[in-house]
Amino acid sequence: MIKALVLNSGGVESATLLAHAKKDTDVGEIASLTFDYGQRNSQELTAAKTLAEYYRASYNLANLPLLTSESSLMGGKLDTYQNVDQYFSIFDAKEDITSSAHVPFRNGIFLAWAVHYAEVAGYDVVYAGPMGEWDYDGGYWGDYFPDCSPEFAGAFGAAVRIGTKNKVRLVTPFVWTQTKADVIKLGTKLGVPWELTFSCYSDNFIHCGECAPCLTRAYAFQKAEIADPTLYIKQPNVQRGNE
Ligand SMILES: [Zn+2]
Secondary structure: OEEEEEEOOOOHHHHHHHHHHHHOOOEEEEEEEEEEOOOOOOHHHHHHHHHHHHOOOEEEEEEOOOOOOOOOOOOOOOOEOOOHHHHHHHHHOOOOOOOOOOOOOHHHHHHHHHHHHHHHHOOOEEEOOOOOOOOOOOOOHHHHOHHHOHHHHHHHHHHHHHHOOOOOEEEOOOOOOOOHHHHHHHHHHOOOOHHHOOOOOOOOOOEOOOEHHHHHHHHHHHHHOOOOOOOEOOOOOOOOOOO
16 A cells, blocks of 8 residues: 655646545555645635545645745736637747746646655655646647646656655656546546635635636636536636637
8 A cells, every 4th residue: 555645736636636546546545735835815725625624635734935926826917818719829929938827946846845745754656736738729838837847747757766766756647648628527537526626816715717727727627528616706708719
């Protein structure tokens, strides 16, 4: 039996990872690890705790103040979009693009800290969410969030093996092949209670429906052809062809 540490941000991928670990008969004990890094919306911390309780995983919260406040996840301006086409159009920009939601090397820092925690506390495996995803054909997520790309996950996984003398393994089951819609299909099969998850970047208690993660979430449910149980302040417009 192995002990698994699941990175848990309270979102769709975290919930699916927890469900996946719970079903894995090789996994005997599950802990979850959540980071408070000064994000604007503390609701995701509440969602992460609720998910940990639901899956009977211990809830561990690490305070990790990051140095930037420019990102829309933190103190920076929150970009909102009228519809999903407007959001996706930024993926079409061919120039060097950086998302306003980018927090430099955030996922690298989270993973490094998680591996440190896993080795100290005796966890064999660190599960992390998809990190790389293609929200729609033609857009490459890694252009926006380079430390979320499949290439980064592969290289980091190798570094983890070397850096812990194979004591800890990094597992990123969705990173190479699965879109958010695929994750939602898998999570639905595993019985994930989507209503307990939270994705929004705004500072509302319920999903705003206009920020990038709200649109991505709603669009992924539509693509997966699964009813979206999320309560939005403004119902996201996820029909393509609005431009
Ligand atoms: Zn939102």
